[in-house]
Amino acid sequence: MLNIANLASGYGQSEVIHDISLNVEKQEIVAVMGRNGMGKTTLFKTLMGILPSRSGSVKVDGRELGGLESHERVASGVAYVPQGRMIFPSMTVLENIQTGLPASARGRVPEELYALFPVLYDMRGRRGGNLSGGQQQQLAIARALATNPKVLLLDEPTEGIQPSIIKDIAKSLKEIRKLRQLTIVVSEQVLSFTLEIADRFLVIDKGRFVYEGARDVVDAPTISRYLSV
């Protein structure tokens, strides 16, 4: 469903992502684990076309995304929840979700989204900026899901969020994966969260994948070592 081949990108003179290749199956959840500064955000920005790639190819459901603008990538079925959530603080919860809806929805939020995140229904009239960090993360995910993606990219969704909400988010992601046959790539530093949801684990170190393991054979101590060095 998501095919990344020999992708490279960076800033100015420096290359940050080197020759990254990854194939993610439909309905698979893949965790990209890595410490601060290892290139997780740069990888996602490149996948979204926020940062141009220097070489390589990215395909979603067989369609090449290279050269497409970010909004065209969203229309092709990729959605992105950036690190720090980036919701619109002065807009209401409802308005935030509506920014993700296609024109054909005419502003109607699918019931399913509120069913996944009931707190967003209760708070639909509140300003996004008045929500807790965990609620803002749920809002950012709901806004991304409103675009009806095939592939969802989540950049460090647990950052700054309390454990009980992290559990809720894990549950919602597993539910939506099943409901919509969604493919998910999530970057993280928190192994307990990804152990809960991921089918496969990769470690990114200085812009390269240095470890890969499926859920049933995952080597948690090795991943932890990479995260703590």
Ligand SMILES: Nc1ncnc2c1ncn2[C@@H]1O[C@H](COP(=O)(O)OP(=O)(O)OP(=O)(O)O)[C@@H](O)[C@H]1O
């Ligand atoms: N706008 C930028 N200009 C130049 N270099 C950058 C820029 N953004 C990030 N970098 C560099 O790229 C490298 C990878 O950063 P990136 O933000 O992708 O890491 P990360 O794994 O997402 O970590 P974090 O969790 O801290 O965001 C780092 O060395 C960083 O200093």
